[in-house]
Amino acid sequence: MGTRPLQALWWDAKGDWAKAHECAQQRDDTAGMHVHAYLHRKEGDQSNAEYWYRRSKAAPSTLTLDDEWQELARTLLQQS
Numbered sequence: 001m002g003t004r005p006l007q008a009l010w011w012d013a014k015g016d017w018a019k020a021h022e023c024a025q026q027r028d029d030t031a032g033m034h035v036h037a038y039l040h041r042k043e044g045d046q047s048n049a050e051y052w053y054r055r056s057k058a059a060p061s062t063l064t065l066d067d068e069w070q071e072l073a074r075t076l077l078q079q080s
Contacts (some may be wrong), residue, residue, distance in 0.1 A: 004078050005031040009069060012039065030056050037061075038068055071076060 008023035017039065024036040037052030042065050053060045061068045 003080075005035040006073070006080070008039065009073050009076070010033045012042070012069065017043065029071060031079070033045075034058050035076075038065075038072060041065070041068070 004023045004027040008020040011017075011023060013021035014015050017067060021036070021039050024032055024039055026032070027035075033056035037049050037056055038056065038061070040046075041049035041061065043049075050060055063071065
């Protein structure tokens with residue numbers, strides 16, 4: 001799984017979207033792409049977010065951003 005998706009979420013929680021995005025881009029796997037989707041959704045770029053949700057084989061989230069962050073973090077921690 002790798003730690004980059006978790007690092008991306010950590011940087012996002014610290015308020016550094018650019019660093020979070022940089023970490024997410026370094027992983028071209030399902031976890032990295034899903035976090036990438038979340039980050040673009042948070043940015044407000046819905047079309048780009050939908051592209052990354054499709055690549056990660058996940059349905060676009062309808063959760064609040066906070067709830068999606070928590071779900072992603074929980075899932076990634078369980079997989080590590």
